[in-house]
Amino acid sequence: MAQAGIASETIEAANGAAARDLARDYAELGARLARRGVDIEALVGHAQRFAVALPSWGVGTGGTRFGRFPQPGEPRDVFEKLEDCAVVHQLTRATPAVSLHVPWDRPADPAALRRHAEALGLAFDAMNSNTFEDHTPGQLSYKFGSLTHVDAAVREQAIALNVECIELGRALGSKALTVWIGDGGNFPGQLHLRRAFERYVDSLRAIAAKLPADWLLFLEHKLCEPAFYSTVNQDWGTSYAAATAVGPQCRCLVDLGHHAPNVNLELIVARLIQLGKLGGFHFNDSKYGDDDLDAGSIKPFQLFLIFHELVSAEAEGVAGFAPAYLLDQSHNVTDPIESLIVSAVELQRGFVKAWLVDRAKLAECQAKNDALLALQTVKEAFETDVRPILAEARRRNGGAIDPLAVVRAAGWRASCAARRPAARRATAGGIVG
Ligand SMILES: [Mn+2]
Secondary structure (H helix, E strand, C coil): CCCCCCCHHHHHHHHHHHHHHHHHHHHHHHHHHHHCCCCHHHHHHHHHHCCCEEEHHHCCCCEECCEECCCCCCCCCHHHHHHHHHHHHHHHCCCCEEEEEECCCCCCCHHHHHHHHHHCCCEEEEEEEECCCCCCCCCCHHHHCCCCCCCHHHHHHHHHHHHHHHHHHHHHCCCEEEEECCCEECCCCCCCHHHHHHHHHHHHHHHHCCCCCCCEEEEECCCCCCCCCEECCCCHHHHHHHHHHHCCCEEEEEECCCCCCCCCHHHHHHHHHHCCCEEEEEECECCCCCCCECCCCCCHHHHHHHHHHHHHHHHHCCCCCCCEEEECCCCCCCCHHHHHHHHHHHHHHHHHHHHCCCHHHHHHHHHCCCHHHHHHHHHHHHCCCCHHHHHHHHHHCCCCCCHHHHHHHCCHHHHHHHHCCHHHCCCCCCCCC
8 A cells, every 4th residue: 555645734734834934925026026027927837837757766875886875764665666756746746757767666566556656646757778787697688788789689688678668668657768778888999889879770770669659769878887988879969860760759868967078958958959859858967977966956057048948949839849857866965855855846946947038038139149138138037036936836736835844844754764674675776877
């Protein structure tokens, strides 16, 4: 039976105590925005409909190759992972779906897992296939690659796992498969660079042939790691070429941490939108590489500028524009539930601020080549404190005005520690794509 989350009375009591201050802050912000010709109610509406999926692999404590430091009360299986995801959604009302990693979270009984999710008010987002490890004892199949391996038998094994993900996803109600592979070479000369890419496209075509008509296939690129010389799908251009070769159901997925330092991510996003191939996102943040830090923690202006591109596309009605949003982070020193709450709110903040951009004024600045005022127009939106809007949206949607305070005060983690003895602990975490 699904473990009920935080008691609704607890949330209501906390909201009751905070409601008066929120009403005052909301009214003040509404008046300020009205002077700019902005309707605060429209912004609350945008905040209320914002949604990002949670990664099943993100609710266990993460780690690095230097170690993992689990905390008491971690989820021990996919059923308990969903219970933690449900708490994030209960408080933020912004995370209604979960993305599974297979085989880490392969359900023995998909129908039972779907019932469990539905009882918790959750749905399933994109499936994720893992062919960067072997999970069969004694096998080392993927040491030299998976979908691009020189041995056809290994490629077939990797294709079969992706097809299994599609079948599991159908049973769960998912509509997409995300493929990230660690394939590549560690040394010059190790791989025939063009042949490896040809094998990648051929394998993807075999997977795409098994997709239901209403499904999408997302390709996730990454500059390096675990291969440190040449990665088969290393950048958005390669990903675009592969997605185009595979066909119309295939799109590119942008993981914010998977690029060379200083790359202009919002420009990549704009290009993929323009080319009709933006499939979705893995949101996180980074300082140096694929750091998998919490969204918005390091470069909030970059996050806002990405949402500016996304919201512009939505506002302009770009045909076929419907990217999938997923958090993909590793929580090594924080409580994963708390990090996911804060990260979901950070994304919602970027989304709402992007709707604040005065697009008519910006278009005018661009037409007049007024670079200075164009920047000021964008920054006026970025610098607006929209916290009362986000809190009001949560309140109206039945969530918590202050979700972080409520999850701490409710003692969710401590209650998990009491009913999840560590003996059965087997959850995966650590380095993921
Ligand atoms: Mn990712």
